[in-house]
Amino acid sequence: MRQPTNAPGNTAPCHEETVELSVNQDDLIVRVNAAWDHFALDNDGAHLANDAVLGWNLLDSVSGRTSKSFMLALLELARRRDREVCFDYRCDSPRLRRFMRARLRSDSSGAVHFSHEHLYSEAFPHLVTFKTAAQRARDTAIRCSLCNHVRHNGLWKLPEFVSQQVFDGRTVSVTYGICPSCLEMLEEAR
Numbered sequence: 001m002r003q004p005t006n007a008p009g010n011t012a013p014c015h016e017e018t019v020e021l022s023v024n025q026d027d028l029i030v031r032v033n034a035a036w037d038h039f040a041l042d043n044d045g046a047h048l049a050n051d052a053v054l055g056w057n058l059l060d061s062v063s064g065r066t067s068k069s070f071m072l073a074l075l076e077l078a079r080r081r082d083r084e085v086c087f088d089y090r091c092d093s094p095r096l097r098r099f100m101r102a103r104l105r106s107d108s109s110g111a112v113h114f115s116h117e118h119l120y121s122e123a124f125p126h127l128v129t130f131k132t133a134a135q136r137a138r139d140t141a142i143r144c145s146l147c148n149h150v151r152h153n154g155l156w157k158l159p160e161f162v163s164q165q166v167f168d169g170r171t172v173s174v175t176y177g178i179c180p181s182c183l184e185m186l187e188e189a190r
């Protein structure tokens, strides 16, 4: 699945409307709501609209090994638990810090239902742009799929800081992963 420039390395969509997606017991996408189409069309993803993603394996759409294992762990957690799994994440655009809330719940068939709710947005003081690197190079940073922090020189830092102070406002080339704080959040949810 092609990702819009600043979308996270997973299928966590960011949109003003609540985006819903369901997978069956085999992790195949079986339902998306109308907000999914609006999200796809707004993010250069016309090829993902009009039920094009139905039948796709959700895990195939997650880029990066760490993000993939995080998604697997989330699905496993949702299926094992009776109650909803809920966590907050960021889904920034070049102009906005976007604060999102994900909810996952399973049903007796083993299906998992995701919803992605937009909580609020704040403007960045300057443009903060990232692009997904085809492969890691010397200058490639790691961006957390969940909180959008960026690892630079061994430390996880605010995306706007790395963009401005380290890259002087230029587009930052990144691969996607999950930072230790976000991994810990999942551990605590277990």
Ligand SMILES: [Zn+2]
Pocket: 144, 145, 146, 147, 148, 149, 178, 179, 180, 181, 182
């Ligand atoms: Zn993180």
